[in-house]
Structures are given as C-alpha cells and as structure tokens.
Amino acid sequence: MSRKPDDLRPILLVEDDELMRVSLEDRLLLEGFRVHSAATVDGARLLLQHGVHPGVVITDVRLPDGNGAQVFEMCRTRYPGLPVILMTAYVSVADAVRLVKAGALDYLEKPFKLEDLIETVRLAVEDHSGSDDKGLRGSVGNAERNAIVEALERCDWAISRTAEHLGISRKSLWEKMRRYQIER
Numbered sequence: 057m058s059r060k061p062d063d064l065r066p067i068l069l070v071e072d073d074e075l076m077r078v079s080l081e082d083r084l085l086l087e088g089f090r091v092h093s094a095a096t097v098d099g100a101r102l103l104l105q106h107g108v109h110p111g112v113v114i115t116d117v118r119l120p121d122g123n124g125a126q127v128f129e130m131c132r133t134r135y136p137g138l139p140v141i142l143m144t145a146y147v148s149v150a151d152a153v154r155l156v157k158a159g160a161l162d163y164l165e166k167p168f169k170l171e172d173l174i175e176t177v178r179l180a181v182e183d184h185s186g187s188d189d190k191g192l193r194g195s196v197g198n199a200e201r202n203a204i205v206e207a208l209e210r211c212d213w214a215i216s217r218t219a220e221h222l223g224i225s226r227k228s229l230w231e232k233m234r235r236y237q238i239e240r
Contacts, residue, residue: 064181065111066090070100070127071143072119080114083170089177097122097130104134112161112180114173117144128160139180143168154223162199201236204229208238 067084071077072095084091092108094100097119113131117124128140142155145166155163162176204222211217219229233239 064089065109066092067177067181068100068103068108068110068113068115068131069093070095070097070113070115070119070124072096072116076116080170080173083174084177087174087177089181096120097126100127101130104130109135110138112177113138113140114177115140115142117142118146125155128155128158132159141173141176141180143173156196156199156203159196160199161196163203197236200232201238204232204236205238 067089069077069080069084069091071080071093074095077093077095081091081093092103092110094103098121100113100115110131113127115124115127119127124142124144128142131138131140139161140159141161142163143166144163161180164173164176204218207218207221211221215226215229219226222229224232
C-alpha cells in the first residue's frame with residue numbers, strides 16, 4: 057500500500073539557481089510533498105544538522121560552495137541508504153553511472169521533464185519509506201539499467217562505442233546487458 061506524500065519525510069532540495077529551486081519546490085508542494093530547500097552545500101549541511109531528516113534528496117551537481125557529490129556523501133554518511141537524485145546540465149553518462157554505482161538513486165540531465173522527476177521522487181519515497189533495502193537496490197539497479205539503455209540508444213547500439221562512452225569494458229557492458237535483460 058502506498059502512502060500519501062504528506063505522510064512521508066520531507067524532500068531536501070539543493071539547487072543554487074533560484075528560479076529553478078523555487079519552480080521545483082512549488083511543483084513538489086503541489087504534488088503534496090513537504091520540501092526543505094537550500095542553495096548551497098553549507099545550507100544543506102545546516103538543515104541536516106538542525107534535524108531535517110529527508111526521505112529523498114534532490115541536488116544539483118554544480119553548487120557555488122562545492123558540488124552534489126559532497127551533498128551525496130554527507131547524506132550517505134548521516135543516513136545510509138537515503139535516496140539521492142542528482143540534476144545537472146554538465147555530467148557525462150560515465151560520471152552518472154559512477155555516482156549511481158556509488159549509491160545515488162538517479163541523475164537527471166537538465167533540461168528534464170518535471171514529470172520524470174516527480175515519478176522518480178514518488179518511487180524513491182515509496183521504496184525508502186518501507187525501509188526495505190531490496191526496494192532501494194532495485195531502484196538503483198533500474199537507474200543503472202536506464203543509464204545503459206540510454207547510452208546504447210545514443211551510440212546506436214554499438215557495443216564498443218557504448219562501453220567507451222560509459223567508461224567500462226565491453227565485457228562488463230555485456231554482463232550488465234545480460235543481468236538487466238537488455239536487448240535491442
């Protein structure tokens with residue numbers, strides 16, 4: 057049974073672009089989520105230190121006083137298993153796969169569809185609210201699978217080019233395609 061968004065822990069949104077931050081916060085509020093927002097790594101740190109225990113973190117990769125990887129590490133240390141969604145206009149697919157392998161739930165390349173973000177947040181809070189690690193692992197696996205499929209499509213399903221694009225070996229790509237049952 058899924059819970060209503062307002063029954064769940066709040067979302068921590070870290071975005072330095074004020075227009076983007078306010079727009080995302082407004083949309084998340086309209087969807088029924090509670091939101092705490094910060095414009096910097098330090099702002100996120102202060103919110104976490106003052107008792108905000110988010111159900112999901114959404115962070116930009118490039119921030120004025122650091123980066124989203126720092127926010128990710130801070131959250132991973134304080135709340136292991138906490139879903140973190142990264143947003144950026146600058147990340148490569150290889151970087152995204154690296155962050156997802158490290159435990160980030162997903163990444164979204166700007167500009168992205170708000171519906172994609174809302175869907176990812178809903179899945180994350182539902183998986184995380186039950187504190188079932190299997191659900192979170194499944195979400196991470198889905199994120200990795202989606203990143204691989206996206207890379208395959210970008211590279212016209214050329215295995216060598218896709219592996220190079222992802223920064224992994226051809227053998228590793230084949231193994232992941234087999235594990236996630238990816239076929240053209």
